[in-house]
Amino acid sequence: MKQRLTILGSTGSIGTNTLDVVARHPDRYEVFALSAATQVDLMLAQCAQFRPHYAVMASAPHAELLAEKIKQNSLPTQVLKAPDALDVIASHEQVDAVMAAIVGAAGLAPCLAAARAGKRLLLANKEALVVGGEVFMSAVREGGATLLPIDSEHSAIFQSLPEDPATWARRVQHVLLTASGGPFRMRDPATLRDVTPEQACAHPNFSMGRKISIDSATMMNKALEVIEARWLFDLAPDQIKVVIHPQQIIHSMVQFVDASIIAQLGTPDMRVPIACGLAWPERVESGAAPLDFVQLAALTFEEADAARFPGLHLSWQALRAAPGTTAVLNAANEVAVEAFLGQRIRFDQIHALNCATLAAVEPSNPDSLGALLELDARTRAVATQLMHGFVD
Numbered sequence: 001m002k003q004r005l006t007i008l009g010s011t012g013s014i015g016t017n018t019l020d021v022v023a024r025h026p027d028r029y030e031v032f033a034l035s036a037a038t039q040v041d042l043m044l045a046q047c048a049q050f051r052p053h054y055a056v057m058a059s060a061p062h063a064e065l066l067a068e069k070i071k072q073n074s075l076p077t078q079v080l081k082a083p084d085a086l087d088v089i090a091s092h093e094q095v096d097a098v099m100a101a102i103v104g105a106a107g108l109a110p111c112l113a114a115a116r117a118g119k120r121l122l123l124a125n126k127e128a129l130v131v132g133g134e135v136f137m138s139a140v141r142e143g144g145a146t147l148l149p150i151d152s153e154h155s156a157i158f159q160s161l162p163e164d165p166a167t168w169a170r171r172v173q174h175v176l177l178t179a180s181g182g183p184f185r186m187r188d189p190a191t192l193r194d195v196t197p198e199q200a201c202a203h204p205n206f207s208m209g210r211k212i213s214i215d216s217a218t219m220m221n222k223a224l225e226v227i228e229a230r231w232l233f234d235l236a237p238d239q240i241k242v243v244i245h246p247q248q249i250i251h252s253m254v255q256f257v258d259a260s261i262i263a264q265l266g267t268p269d270m271r272v273p274i275a276c277g278l279a280w281p282e283r284v285e286s287g288a289a290p291l292d293f294v295q296l297a298a299l300t301f302e303e304a305d306a307a308r309f310p311g312l313h314l315s316w317q318a319l320r321a322a323p324g325t326t327a328v329l330n331a332a333n334e335v336a337v338e339a340f341l342g343q344r345i346r347f348d349q350i351h352a353l354n355c356a357t358l359a360a361v362e363p364s365n366p367d368s369l370g371a372l373l374e375l376d377a378r379t380r381a382v383a384t385q386l387m388h389g390f391v392d
Ligand code: NAD
Pocket: 008, 009, 010, 011, 012, 013, 014, 015, 035, 036, 037, 038, 039, 058, 082, 100, 101, 102, 103, 104, 106, 124, 125, 126, 127, 150, 151, 152, 206, 207, 208, 209, 210, 211, 212, 270
């Protein structure tokens, strides 16, 4: 039996890499549904190649345009409009696995729908788990879903951990997330106020969506990943450590109580964790080049500099604060990154806006999807208002 897939965010960096792996294994995977925000032409090409039952666009005008083109090309795909349709394709009874590759809190509702429907949930959309926290994890438990990490660090930890989660608490001392350090690892922190969105998006090893590229430059991506690791592996905040490893060959590590460390290595290519999640516990070819140890010059490690990357520490701070604080941090950061990309605030003001918003919003212990979305919306409104005070 082929695995039937829904890919949420199929036109993005993770979405297109997923389809690349899927196309290598037509005997194993079948695309049931795709979704995107605005990229109609790329979605049309994906529908022509993979012939899904459904394609979902985020807005009515984009859905109408796609439907017209689908008709002109005599394709069998039915076009639907988000947001309700995202829940439908994420929880549809004919779907086996859902790749969650939408960026931001916009992906939370369909992730919860997939979790409640007991799907195999391949999670790239880290913001959904950062916002959802305990609500997300209880939906996974109650729905009987299988949650598999796609973020390369979390895939590495998952692959390095013992198979039985019941043994983790007594065997694991801590996990070590590796971080590339982004494009500004060597730059004088005093000059960070002048960087442009283009400079910040130029990641040394990966071509990714613009939001995660900015997060990598500020290290807020690693902050979100610390929070993601807390939920995925049920760790205490101080069991999660970060080390800079610019070559991105070691994708993360687990240190056990006897001081033994297990790491997962490979070339930096997102098709590796994607193929791992798709096939787990089997292994399938991913298209990634194998690692050549003879060609490897050196693997180096550095401490993350708190002056250069002040946002990193907000993760531990938010995890120790009242429940819901991580959702506030995420919403503040989404507003800040969008404002920086739109050149409304400076690069160094991303952190300032995150701190100001955390100080201004009371998290109110959200215990349902509705409460999380309300907190997310309330935080965005506060962050937007605070941002206007930043503009001179
Ligand atoms: P991207 O910007 O390249 O793609 C995002 C996708 O989501 C696109 O298909 C877009 O159309 C869709 N989308 C955006 N906003 C939407 C909305 N409001 N409603 C519905 N659809 C929407 O981003 P990406 O780099 O592929 O990242 C996706 C997720 O995976 C992020 O959460 C990111 O943190 C995570 N991730 C990415 C990488 C990577 O290498 N790119 C690695 C690890 C984790």
